[in-house]
Amino acid sequence: MIGRHRHLIGLEGLSREEILQVLDLAVSMKEVLSRPVKKVPSLRGKNVVNLFFETSTRTRSSFEIAAKVLSADSLNWTAAQSSTTKGETLLDTARNLEAMRPDVLVVRHSASGAPNFLARHVGCSVVSAGDGAHEHPSQGLLDCFTIRERFGSLEGRTVAIVGDISHSRVARSDLHSLPKLGAKVRLCGPPTMIPLGIERLGATVHHDLRTAVEGADAVVMLRIQHERIGDPLIPNTREYSKYWGLNAKKAAEWLKPEAVILHPGPINRGVELSSDVADGPRSVILDQVQNGVAVRMAILYLLAGGAGEDRAEKVSA
Amino acid sequence: MSDPKEVVVIQGGRVIDPSGGVDGVRSLLLRDGKVVAVAERVDVPAGARVVDAKGRWVTPGFVDLHVHLREPGQEYKESVATGTRAAVAGGFTSVCAMPNTVPANDNTSVTELMLARAAAAALARVYPVGAATKGRKGEELAEYGELKAAGCVALSDDGSPVMSSSMMRRALEYSRAFGLPLAVHEEDLHLVGKGVMNEGPTATRLGLKGAPAQAEDVMVLRDLSLLELTGGRLHICHVSTAGSVRAIREAKRRGLPVTAEVTPHHLVLTDEDVAASDYDPDFKMNPPLRSAEDVKALREGLADGTLDAIATDHAPHSPEEKKLEFDAALNGVLGLETAFPVCLELVRKGLLSEMRLVEALTIGAARCFGLPGGTLSVGAPADVVILDPAASWVVDPMRGFSKSRNTPWKGRTLTGRCTHAFVGGRLVHETGDPG
Numbered sequence: 001m002i003g004r005h006r007h008l009i010g011l012e013g014l015s016r017e018e019i020l021q022v023l024d025l026a027v028s029m030k031e032v033l034s035r036p037v038k039k040v041p042s043l044r045g046k047n048v049v050n051l052f053f054e055t056s057t058r059t060r061s062s063f064e065i066a067a068k069v070l071s072a073d074s075l076n077w078t079a080a081q082s083s084t085t086k087g088e089t090l091l092d093t094a095r096n097l098e099a100m101r102p103d104v105l106v107v108r109h110s111a112s113g114a115p116n117f118l119a120r121h122v123g124c125s126v127v128s129a130g131d132g133a134h135e136h137p138s139q140g141l142l143d144c145f146t147i148r149e150r151f152g153s154l155e156g157r158t159v160a161i162v163g164d165i166s167h168s169r170v171a172r173s174d175l176h177s178l179p180k181l182g183a184k185v186r187l188c189g190p191p192t193m194i195p196l197g198i199e200r201l202g203a204t205v206h207h208d209l210r211t212a213v214e215g216a217d218a219v220v221m222l223r224i225q226h227e228r229i230g231d232p233l234i235p236n237t238r239e240y241s242k243y244w245g246l247n248a249k250k251a252a253e254w255l256k257p258e259a260v261i262l263h264p265g266p267i268n269r270g271v272e273l274s275s276d277v278a279d280g281p282r283s284v285i286l287d288q289v290q291n292g293v294a295v296r297m298a299i300l301y302l303l304a305g306g307a308g309e310d311r312a313e314k315v316s317a
Numbered sequence: 318m319s320d321p322k323e324v325v326v327i328q329g330g331r332v333i334d335p336s337g338g339v340d341g342v343r344s345l346l347l348r349d350g351k352v353v354a355v356a357e358r359v360d361v362p363a364g365a366r367v368v369d370a371k372g373r374w375v376t377p378g379f380v381d382l383h384v385h386l387r388e389p390g391q392e393y394k395e396s397v398a399t400g401t402r403a404a405v406a407g408g409f410t411s412v413c414a415m416p417n418t419v420p421a422n423d424n425t426s427v428t429e430l431m432l433a434r435a436a437a438a439a440l441a442r443v444y445p446v447g448a449a450t451k452g453r454k455g456e457e458l459a460e461y462g463e464l465k466a467a468g469c470v471a472l473s474d475d476g477s478p479v480m481s482s483s484m485m486r487r488a489l490e491y492s493r494a495f496g497l498p499l500a501v502h503e504e505d506l507h508l509v510g511k512g513v514m515n516e517g518p519t520a521t522r523l524g525l526k527g528a529p530a531q532a533e534d535v536m537v538l539r540d541l542s543l544l545e546l547t548g549g550r551l552h553i554c555h556v557s558t559a560g561s562v563r564a565i566r567e568a569k570r571r572g573l574p575v576t577a578e579v580t581p582h583h584l585v586l587t588d589e590d591v592a593a594s595d596y597d598p599d600f601k602m603n604p605p606l607r608s609a610e611d612v613k614a615l616r617e618g619l620a621d622g623t624l625d626a627i628a629t630d631h632a633p634h635s636p637e638e639k640k641l642e643f644d645a646a647l648n649g650v651l652g653l654e655t656a657f658p659v660c661l662e663l664v665r666k667g668l669l670s671e672m673r674l675v676e677a678l679t680i681g682a683a684r685c686f687g688l689p690g691g692t693l694s695v696g697a698p699a700d701v702v703i704l705d706p707a708a709s710w711v712v713d714p715m716r717g718f719s720k721s722r723n724t725p726w727k728g729r730t731l732t733g734r735c736t737h738a739f740v741g742g743r744l745v746h747e748t749g750d751p752g
Binding site for chain 1: 516517518519520521522523524525526527595596637640641642643644645
């Protein structure tokens with residue numbers, strides 16, 4: 001259980017304490033990853049099924065490693081894109097998987113709300129690994145973890161999120177978590193990529209990159225997906241890069257010296273981020289990947305182990 | 318349920334008949350399928366069936382301008398028989414059957430089949446709506462003259478908006494030759510894109526693709542503008558936005574021949590209910606549930622007569638089409654059996670008078686398409702319903718008369734129920750225990 005929750009569908013419903021419960025446990029989990037033998041028996045005999053309706057390499061691998069380090073058995077199930085195509089329905093897939101008695105179902109789906117639907121119809125815990133433009137809770141948590149790790153706390157920090165906010169489940173999960181930990185969030189992108197009413201989730205909206213990133217402690221750069229070009233949200237990547245992309249020159253002139261750069265990956269080098277920034281000293285992008293495993297270990301442990309903080313102590317011991 | 322030759326006396330009920338401005342305790346005498354007398358006292362002829370309506374309302378049978386009976390072609394969702402059974406259970410004694418059947422009702426053989434099925438079912442009266450264009454494709458005019466001769470009362474490509482302004486102009490012009498109203502589903506498909514709910518803060522939060530209210534507004538404005546060029550009669554289906562209400566109010570003020578309908582669900586639910594339902598596709602319909610400001614404008618529009626009629630847009634779908642991800646589920650919800658109690662809520666809240674509610678369900682609707690019925694005037698067809706405004710009941714989709722179960726009201730307690738429905742003087746529905 002994460003606080004009161006049997007599932008992790010999104011961060012919207014999580015309290016500050018529940019988010020901290022995961023982050024604090026993830027600190028212990030990260031220590032496990034630094035050991036020469038990266039294996040603890042915590043989830044021995046538990047089954048984790050990764051049900052992916054969208055292609056994903058890093059998120060799925062991250063959940064898979066997280067499960068393995070905790071000694072859970074994991075299975076990857078790649079399903080047809082959508083139930084409107086001739087494959088079986090999401091409900092049938094869910095019922096089939098449930099019959100195999102998994103403890104945790106990790107699901108990624110192109111339809112917003114698909115994990116909610118599954119959670120209503122299966123008996124095991126459901127973890128969203130990203131649904132449509134709704135939420136990507138483990139990514140939101142690893143972003144929080146990474147920024148907190150760098151600065152000690154998120155209290156009073158400012159985080160800018162730049163890119164296609166409309167289509168970004170990462171931005172929404174960040175928005176549902178960072179402010180609960182005391183951070184201010186600024187959103188930035190061309191007006192065509194800022195969805196109606198997003199400021200009601202507690203962020204300020206900017207269209208000028210400089211005003212968005214000046215004074216920020218962390219900048220999350222989102223991937224610009226090629227299918228958005230001519231959607232028609234932007235004219236081309238060249239103009240996007242000029243006004244909303246970050247390169248070393250802009251970073252040096254506009255960012256605070258200690259500010260860090262995050263990216264959920266995969267990066268479009270030369271579009272939203274130039275290589276000198278992506279590979280430069282401000283980048284914590286690879287820390288995010290490592291922290292992602294630790295955070296997902298914490299999530300799986302809490303949901304499959306049914307443990308409270310007392311059992312968490314034993315893992316780190 | 319009863320002999321068509323039977324004489325019926327409905328005694329002691331509160332008769333609300335907006336067509337004659339009647340609101341008071343009256344008794345009704347029905348004979349030979351017609352209303353014979355409405356008076357404070359009616360002598361009971363020997364052998365007459367006497368129904369005591371004390372404490373209840375007696376109104377003209379409701380008229381629904383917008384129902385999907387799904388026959389021919391999609392009988393797994395609904396049939397003329399089950400749809401009209403649901404209709405009379407909800408107090409609707411006349412329903413207009415939309416043409417998005419398979420094949421589309423763009424020719425007389427489909428119209429005739431619908432009418433034959435309706436005659437066999439012998440429940441609610443069915444008035445087919447013919448397609449505005451062949452195959453509802455928006456490319457060629459359908460045969461309006463023949464459709465009218467076969468029994469169609471209006472024309473519509475419902476669900477498939479005519480995107481070509483030129484096609485819409487010709488449809489409006491040609492409809493004048495036969496005096497049929499053109500009923501339009503207003504939606505700019507380019508603006509809608511892949512939207513599955515109302516665009517706004519709730520869609521943003523849910524991560525669902527939004528369709529802006531303006532997708533409806535621009536088409537309403539376009540068609541009102543074309544109407545000035547062409548003449549004819551325009552009927553706007555299921556109005557859902559404040560912008561549409563403003564445009565229609567202004568057009569009526571200028572005397573344009575336009576009428577409009579609104580659904581019960583758009584009058585009481587908002588896009589926030591999609592969030593509250595946790596992505597339940599039984600809250601997915603087209604047009605989508607809108608914002609609270611839109612709902613307020615619709616209620617005002619209904620109260621002041623800008624919106625002439627309440628129509629259900631009864632849209633049955635099977636579980637295979639609804640028990641899916643929100644994106645993948647089909648649009649549409651049931652409406653016939655819940656419309657009256659859902660709308661009665663507006664009366665209880667003081668937002669609508671009882672007279673205006675009944676008007677929008679009866680004569681207000683009938684006038685839009687020039688239908689008989691919707692009135693208790695002497696000599697009119699004896700289409701009468703008895704309503705218990707105080708009866709509370711829990712909506713159990715498994716116990717409904719529709720073949721389908723897709724209702725957003727499942728599990729809710731509604732107050733108000735039709736206890737008796739007469740069509741042409743025949744009792745076609747009676748609720749055993751309205752409590």
